[in-house]
Amino acid sequence: MASPVRPDVASAHVQPSAHVQPSAHVQPSAQLTAIARLLEGKRVAVVSGAGMSTDSGIPDYRGPDSPPRNPMTYQQFVGDDEFRRHYWARNHVGWRHMDAARPNDGHRALAALERRGIVTGIITQNVDMLHTKAGSRQVIDLHGVYARVRCLDCQQLMSRFTLARRLDAKNPGFLDSVAPAEGVEIAPDADAIITDTAHFHMVDCEHCGGILKPDIVYFGESVPKPRVAQAFDLVDSSDALLVVGSSLTVMSGLRFVRRAAKAALPIVVINRGPTRGDEFATITTQAGCSETLAALVDALPPLD
Known part of the structure; x- marks a missing residue:
């Protein structure tokens, strides 16, 4: 910071x-x-x-004391299942910190x-x-905003809280398996800096089975x-x-x-x-x- x-x-x-x-x-x-x-x-x-x-x-991203950051690009997110799973695992921790901010x-x-x-x-x-x-x-x-999620196929919107409940059900104990909240660095885009995400499971759109993405403009996206x-x-x-x-x-x-x-x-x-x-x-x-x-x-x- x-x-x-x-x-x-x-x-x-x-x-x-x-x-x-x-x-x-x-x-x-x-x-x-x-x-x-x-x-x-x-x-x-x-x-x-x-x-x-x-x-x-x-x-922030570029403040005088900010560490170097390498945010995920849109091309990485849509083009690689492993990148996408890794992102959602980190976001599953980080969005809660952003939601609690005042x-x-x-x-x-x-x-x-x-x-x-x-x-x-x-x-x-x-x-x-x-x-x-x-x-x-x-x-x-x-x-965009951290609190919405969009299906890239059918464009259906859902709240991040609703997705969190689905991910909690799919990944019981995941939040307890990573470092405590106070020990995890949070990035400016609701991403948490954690490395052990191999055991995280993502879910797809309930309506069409498409790819879910935060309703946020990524680097490389217009x-x-x-x-x-x-x-x-x-x-x-x-x-x-x-x-x-x-x-x-x-x-x-x-x-x-x-x-x-x-x-x-x-x-x-x-x-x-x-x-x-x-x-x-x-x-x-x-x-x-x-x-x-x-x-x-x-x-x-x-x-x-």
């Missing part, structure tokens, strides 16, 4: 336009004031990433800003549903086009873009920053490290999401 950055040591860069210009280092009080002034009176679309949920106990101050802050009419909606790259759990209503789950279009519409209908907790390394999130920059919208980036979108930002702040967003709630008045 990435180590929180204290507000008193956070760094910020402020520039006057949608593209980076040489800028002076400012103190945290000045950076918050600059962000509040930039966003005041505006309807703000949000893009959130894994760094948003680290304070809820869910690790929103942090950053999630609650964005929900509060939505209630005030400031945040128009959230495009999240996370699958943890913590924005929804915090009370945000306009949430686009860009990469985000559904209607979902992308909905996200673009959210950016287009807003007056500013706020990026929180994302390195924007992959195009999945970066494209919305580019869209906002092309429209000359003000862009604020809050992340614990540099991002691929910093060149487009009006303000970049290397700080934790929870404390910065909580402070922003106090600094921004409701829209009239």
Whole structure:
């Protein structure tokens, strides 16, 4: 898990336009004031990433302290029974950890800003549903959610809880056979880092016998086009873009920053490290999401 950055040591860069210009280092009080002034009176679309949920106990992919990760690709999942069985064994442990996670101050802050009419909606790259759990209503789950499972053949949907009951019946004692929950490392996509999965048995779709897959966009898989279009519409209908907790390394999130920059919208980036979108930002702040967003709630008045 990435180590929180204290507000008193956070760094910020402020520039006057949608593209980076040489800028002076400012103190945290000045950076918050600059962000509040930039966003005041505006309807703000949000893009959130894994760094948003680290304070809820869910690790990120590319934080400063994150270990190297090698997530399963879509091609591996659909093309190899052993890869698929190994994944489901790990997920059978990991999804319970994600289901137990609770929103942090950053999630609650964005929900509060939505209630005030400031945040128009959230495009999240996370699958943890913590924005929804915090009370945000306009949430686009860009990469899907951990709590649903889809049959790749008949497209039937089921809840992850329902599948868990089937897998428990098929694999009695499996959860007790792996390390205790506190001794298992959990990855950001509800995957548990365990190696002994040879004794795990998978089940197929009850309706057609097809392959079951978490309703999550894997690496190597495309985000559904209607979902992308909905996200673009959210950016287009807003007056500013706020990026929180994302390195924007992959195009999945970066494209919305580019869209906002092309429209000359003000862009604020809050992340614990540099991002691929910093060149487009009006303000970049290397700080934790929870404390910065909580402070922003106090600094921004409701829209009239």
